Amino acid sequence: xxxxxxxxxxxxxxxxxxxxxxxxxxxxxxxxxxxxxxxxxxxxxxxxxxxxxxxxxxxxxxxxxxxxxxxxxxxxxxxxxxxxxxxxxxxxxxxxxxxxxxxxxxxxxxxxxxxxxxxxxxxxxxxxxxxxxxxxxxxxxxxxxxxxxxxxxxxxxxxxxxxxxxxxxxxxxxxxxxxxxxxxxxxxxxxxxxxxxxxxxxxx
Amino acid sequence: xxxxxxxxxxxxxxxxxxxxxxxxxxxxxxxxxxxxxxxxxxxxxxxxxxxxxxxxxxxxxxxxxxxxxxxxxxxxxxxxxxxxxxxxxxxxxxxxxxxxxxxxxxxxxxxxxxxxxxxxxxxxxxxxxxxxxxxxxxxxxxxxxxxxxxxxxxxxxxxxxxxxxxxxxxxxxxxxxxxxxxxxxxxxxxxxxxxxxxxxxxxx
Amino acid sequence: xxxxxxxxxxxxxxxxxxxxxxxxxxxxxxxxxxxxxxxxxxxxxxxxxxxxxxxxxxxxxxxxxxxxxxxxxxxxxxxxxxxxxxxxxxxxxxxxxxxxxxxxxxxxxxxxxxxxxxxxxxxxxxxxxxxxxxxxxxxxxxxxxxxxxxxxxxxxxxxxxxxxxxxxxxxxxxxxxxxxxxxxxxxxxxxxxxxxxxxxxxxx
Amino acid sequence: xxxxxxxxxxxxxxxxxxxxxxxxxxxxxxxxxxxxxxxxxxxxxxxxxxxxxxxxxxxxxxxxxxxxxxxxxxxxxxxxxxxxxxxxxxxxxxxxxxxxxxxxxxxxxxxxxxxxxxxxxxxxxxxxxxxxxxxxxxxxxxxxxxxxxxxxxxxxxxxxxxxxxxxxxxxxxxxxxxxxxxxxxxxxxxxxxxxxxxxxxxxx
DNA sequence: GTCTAACCGAGACGGTACGTCCAGTCTTGTT
DNA sequence: AACAAGACTGGACGTACCGTCTCGGTTAGAC
Numbered sequence: 001x002x003x004x005x006x007x008x009x010x011x012x013x014x015x016x017x018x019x020x021x022x023x024x025x026x027x028x029x030x031x032x033x034x035x036x037x038x039x040x041x042x043x044x045x046x047x048x049x050x051x052x053x054x055x056x057x058x059x060x061x062x063x064x065x066x067x068x069x070x071x072x073x074x075x076x077x078x079x080x081x082x083x084x085x086x087x088x089x090x091x092x093x094x095x096x097x098x099x100x101x102x103x104x105x106x107x108x109x110x111x112x113x114x115x116x117x118x119x120x121x122x123x124x125x126x127x128x129x130x131x132x133x134x135x136x137x138x139x140x141x142x143x144x145x146x147x148x149x150x151x152x153x154x155x156x157x158x159x160x161x162x163x164x165x166x167x168x169x170x171x172x173x174x175x176x177x178x179x180x181x182x183x184x185x186x187x188x189x190x191x192x193x194x195x196x197x198x199x200x201x202x203x204x
Numbered sequence: 205x206x207x208x209x210x211x212x213x214x215x216x217x218x219x220x221x222x223x224x225x226x227x228x229x230x231x232x233x234x235x236x237x238x239x240x241x242x243x244x245x246x247x248x249x250x251x252x253x254x255x256x257x258x259x260x261x262x263x264x265x266x267x268x269x270x271x272x273x274x275x276x277x278x279x280x281x282x283x284x285x286x287x288x289x290x291x292x293x294x295x296x297x298x299x300x301x302x303x304x305x306x307x308x309x310x311x312x313x314x315x316x317x318x319x320x321x322x323x324x325x326x327x328x329x330x331x332x333x334x335x336x337x338x339x340x341x342x343x344x345x346x347x348x349x350x351x352x353x354x355x356x357x358x359x360x361x362x363x364x365x366x367x368x369x370x371x372x373x374x375x376x377x378x379x380x381x382x383x384x385x386x387x388x389x390x391x392x393x394x395x396x397x398x399x400x401x402x403x404x405x406x407x408x
Numbered sequence: 409x410x411x412x413x414x415x416x417x418x419x420x421x422x423x424x425x426x427x428x429x430x431x432x433x434x435x436x437x438x439x440x441x442x443x444x445x446x447x448x449x450x451x452x453x454x455x456x457x458x459x460x461x462x463x464x465x466x467x468x469x470x471x472x473x474x475x476x477x478x479x480x481x482x483x484x485x486x487x488x489x490x491x492x493x494x495x496x497x498x499x500x501x502x503x504x505x506x507x508x509x510x511x512x513x514x515x516x517x518x519x520x521x522x523x524x525x526x527x528x529x530x531x532x533x534x535x536x537x538x539x540x541x542x543x544x545x546x547x548x549x550x551x552x553x554x555x556x557x558x559x560x561x562x563x564x565x566x567x568x569x570x571x572x573x574x575x576x577x578x579x580x581x582x583x584x585x586x587x588x589x590x591x592x593x594x595x596x597x598x599x600x601x602x603x604x605x606x607x608x609x610x611x612x
Numbered sequence: 613x614x615x616x617x618x619x620x621x622x623x624x625x626x627x628x629x630x631x632x633x634x635x636x637x638x639x640x641x642x643x644x645x646x647x648x649x650x651x652x653x654x655x656x657x658x659x660x661x662x663x664x665x666x667x668x669x670x671x672x673x674x675x676x677x678x679x680x681x682x683x684x685x686x687x688x689x690x691x692x693x694x695x696x697x698x699x700x701x702x703x704x705x706x707x708x709x710x711x712x713x714x715x716x717x718x719x720x721x722x723x724x725x726x727x728x729x730x731x732x733x734x735x736x737x738x739x740x741x742x743x744x745x746x747x748x749x750x751x752x753x754x755x756x757x758x759x760x761x762x763x764x765x766x767x768x769x770x771x772x773x774x775x776x777x778x779x780x781x782x783x784x785x786x787x788x789x790x791x792x793x794x795x796x797x798x799x800x801x802x803x804x805x806x807x808x809x810x811x812x813x814x815x816x
Numbered sequence: 817g818t819c820t821a822a823c824c825g826a827g828a829c830g831g832t833a834c835g836t837c838c839a840g841t842c843t844t845g846t847t
Numbered sequence: 848a849a850c851a852a853g854a855c856t857g858g859a860c861g862t863a864c865c866g867t868c869t870c871g872g873t874t875a876g877a878c
Contacts, residue, residue, distance in 0.1 A: 015828065015870065036327050038242065043859055052830045057861065119327050121383055122319060123240050128384040136385060163386070164376075164395045172368075172375030178382065179325055180332040181340060182367070191368045199403025219849060247838055256851045261840065423844070423854065444735050446650065451833055460856045465835065527735050529791055530727060531648050536792040544793060571794070572784075572803045579784030580776075586790060587733055588740040589748060590775070599776045607811025627823060627875065655864055664825045669866065 016059060023049035024056055028070035029113050037116035042066070064120035064127045071117045072135055082142045090150040091197055094169065097143075098189040101170075105177045105184055118178060140166055160200050168196040220263060227253035228260055232274035233317050241271070241320035268324035268331045275321045276339055286342055288350040294359045295401055297350060298373065302393040305374075309381045309388055322382060344370055364404050372400040424467060431457035432464055436478035437521050445524035450474070472528035472535045479525045480543055490546055492554040498563050499605055501554065502577065506597040509578075513585045513592055526586060548574055568608050576604040628671060635661035636668055640682035641725050649679070649728035676732035676739045683729045684747055694750055696758040702767050703809055705758060706781065710801040713782075717789045717796055730790060752778055772812045780808040 027048035031040050042063055046053045060066045085093045104110040121128045143166045150156050156165070172192045176182050231252035235244050246267055250257045264270045289297045308314040325332045347370045354360050360369070376396045380386050435456035439448050450471055454461045468474045493501045512518040529536045551574045558564050564573070580600045584590050639660035643652050654675055658665045672678045697705045716722040733740045755778045762768050768777070784804045788794050 017829070020829075038327060041859055042861085046830095050830080052828095052832095053861080054831090054863090055829065058828075115326060118383075119323055122326055123242060123323050125384055132383075132385055136383070140385075160399075161395055164392070164399060167376040167380065167385075168372065168396065168399050171377075171379040172371040175375040175379045175382075176371065178379075179322075179336075179340070180329055181336055181344075181371075188368070191365055192372065195364075195368060195372050195403040196399070197403070198407070199399040199401070203402070221850070224850075245838055246840085250851095254851080256849095256853080257840080258842085258852095259850065262849080267839095425855070428855075446735060449833055450835085454856095458856080460854095460858095461835080462837090462857090463855065466854075523734060526791075527731055530734055531650060531731050533792055540791075540793055544791070548793075568807075569803055572800070572807060575784040575788065575793075576780065576804065576807050579787040580779040581783075583783040583787045583790075584779065586787075587730075587744075587748070588737055589744055589752075589779075596776070599773055600780065603772070603776060603780050603808070603811040605811070606815070607807040607809070611810075629824070632824075653864055654866085658825095662825080664823095664827080665866080666826090666868085667824065670823080 017055075020049070020051050020055050021059070024051055024066065025070045025073045027051075028066050029074045032067055032070065032113035032116040033109060034112075037067070037119040040067070040116060062124075062127075064124050065130075067113075067117050067120055068127060068131055068134075071113050074113065075135075082138055084142050084146040086146060086149060088153075090146070090155050091193065093146065094193055094197075095190060098169070098173065098193055099186050101173065102184055102186060102189050105173075111177075115178075122178075143170070154202060156197075156200050157202050165196070165200050168199070169193060221259075224253070224255050224259050225263070228255055228270065229274045229277045231255075232270050233278045236271055236274065236317035236320040237313060238316075241323040244271070244320065246270070266328075266331075268328050269334075271317075271321050271324055272331060272335055272338075275317050278317065279339075286346045288346050290350060290353060292357075294350070294354040295397065298397055298401075299394060301347075302373070302377065302397055303390050305377065306388055306390060306393050309377075319382075326382075347374070358406060360401075360404050361406050369400070369404050372403070373397055425463075428457070428459050428463050429467070432459055432474065433478045433481045435459075436474050437482045440475055440478065440521035440524040441517060442520075445475070445527040448475070448524060470532075470535075472532050473538075475521075475525050475528055476535060476539055476542075479521050482521065483543075490550045492550055494554060494557060496561075498554070498558040499601065502601055502605075503598060505551075506577070506581065506601055507594050509581065510592055510594060510597050513581075523586075530586075551578070562610060564605075564608050565610050573604070573608050576607070577601055629667075632661070632663050632667050633671070636663055636678065637682045637685045639663075640678050641686045644679055644682065644725035644728040645721060646724075649731040652679070652728060654678070674736075674739075676736050677742075679725075679729050679732055680739060680743055680746075683725050686725065687747075694754045696754055698758060698761060700765075702758070702762040703805065706805055706809075707802060709755075710781070710785065710805055711798050713785065714796055714798060714801050717785075727790075734790075755782070766814060768809075768812050769814050777808070777812050780811070781805055 024045060027045045028040075031044055031048060035044075040063065042053060042056055045066065046056055056066060060069065085096055087093055105114075117131070121131050140163075144162045147156060147160075147162045147165050151158060151160065151162065156162075169192065173184065173189055176188070177184055182188070228249060231249045232244075235248055235252060239248075244267065246257060246260055249255075249270065250260055260270060264273065289300055291297055309318075321335070325335050344367075348366045351360060351364075351366045351369050355362060355364065355366065360366075373396065377388065377393055380392070381388055386392070432453060435453045436448075439452055439456060443452075448471065450461060450464055453474065454464055464474060468477065493504055495501055513522075525539070529539050548571075552570045555564060555568075555570045555573050559566060559568065559570065577600065581592065581597055584596070585592055590596070636657060639657045640652075643656055643660060647656075652675065654665060654668055657678065658668055668678060672681065697708055699705055717726075729743070733743050752775075756774045759768060759772075759774045759777050763770060763772065763774065768774075781804065785796065785801055788800070789796055794800070
């Protein structure tokens, strides 16, 4: 008797093709840079990636999820970026970060895929949560950490809520970017930053 | 030459059916409250409105434009609202406005159509401009006017940029709503408002 | 007075495009002559016809139904053919018909579309009934009519069941064609005919 | 059809798993009894048999070939049946055979798999040849042998072509079964048989 | 008694086609 | 001329299978 059915299953899990995965993600970023989100199709991603549609549906639940992974993979360079500059002067450091952010948001190569992802996030709460955990939260923590150091250094009111503080600085800028309610300039960023810090600084 | 029979006074231009127009706009709001924007179809709007598809295409260039008109018409009550309360105490007045805003944004009857419109705006610069002129700017001006009175009354720094000021107060809240990056509570609104006003108040 | 708008609908029925209809039917016959039935796709028919797939699905319930209509339309010339030749000699007349039939069945231009239709009929009882009414029965009646004249003329046993008689003559040939159980020649047809008539003739 | 590499003498050839083979064939018959041929998939056969798809593709070139093997294996009882009854009276013996045939063809357990196989045969000349050799020819020979004995006994015209004779008797019935051009009854079989034998009997 | 090659189950892969939904255009007949 | 209705071409959806292709894991003979 072969006595072999002790192992209940072959249990080796799915074997995802890394080349296909990469091709899909790359194609998605490319296309997200060429088309608005609503005209970005899974069919086009599959065709561009040289992949069967089913390979996308097998691994991602929706177009939005593909775009999330695509943008995350694409901006992976940010992963090491989890440390904000710290020259000792908070406003200087934040100004540098904000200027870089504004420059990115004004660069179509960044703006277009990011805007696609944002459309998906505004529409889909599930995806927003996923995005929050995987990209937004680490960035938020890095910003908060910088503010925390400033707080310890006496640059900020010791009672300030730093989560709110981060949003005071970045929220108006992201909102202006999303809704295009005005030009997104360094000067605007500086004004936002100055006002926010004025409100956050140690009070006599 | 057809002699330009769109002659001024007596001409009637296109004879748009007011009942059809109203039915379309109502159906669009209803459906925007039931479905995410991406699954909202012109076909469904036409069917719900009891209208031929062509009647929609005749008067609106895109689904986004219908939704814009629909949401605008639906929230027309706000039109009289162009005056913010003025009790003499800016923070009290703004707190009331922010609480009302937060409550609306947390109400699915308001959130869902508005979110559909926002998706359309994030994706479509043309529509964003249209939206900016027709809804956002008047609201912005009303808010700015209240801040201006406060500035004149010495509650705010006379040098403060009031456009930035409005965005400091409302931007973080709208951003949190859109991206669902955190709970949208009265307390959060109060914290944003307090911080912003602290940064905007007369110094020295 | 509007009188009569009590009519619940405009009730004018569907307005099928005759050019699309014709193009679909033609493309189907063409493709049925190029591909085996199982590889004949609605997609290919639509593409060849320059038509949206939906236009096919709107008017036909299945690929089989398209093929039936296509073959019927294509062989419409047979419609006037409902009269078999009558020289007074039954065997001569039937031999001519059988030879023509055998020649057709051996002609790929006829064989291939007809075989596709036959595959559909063998598989689908519903379609078989449709086919029976629209093509087989008229042909059967024409053959039976010729046999009936022969019976009246004393060439056949007055008690012979003519429905069976028709099938005795054509059944073996059609069966051999379908199953390719042997070569389909004039000689074979003659042998079948001779045997059948020997069994059907007036017995002495 | 086994690929049967006729490798040199001592070779042992492929080591086909008999349990898998049997499971595939059984699953194919089962499914052929539940689904029309066009909706019978290799994937479903593999799943039902608890077998990898490759195991099917390794040993059979097509779905049609699996079905052929499946039906042949399933109806293997017929293999010993290669002797028709011989009571000395041809018509009695054939009537028994025809009634049994008609009963089988009217039994869904037999009709459905057989019809699937027939669909495959009508479409695929290669398979028809295979079927002809492995199932039809032995049956045909058995029928012909019985007719030959009748011919020797003087029941049939000594000049009758017995291949044609077999087809005269069985062709109309098979044709009616395939095309469902009429009810398949004992009475119909009797009428066909009587007419055919009338045409085949010793003349003069 | 290992070695090793073929077979096995499983199932991912690039594809084709399915049958459906909807976009945006066009046509018909009614108001 | 705008309207309700709805057919039209066409693009994309998400699913089912195709036939091919690895994966590990058995399972024989061959060594």
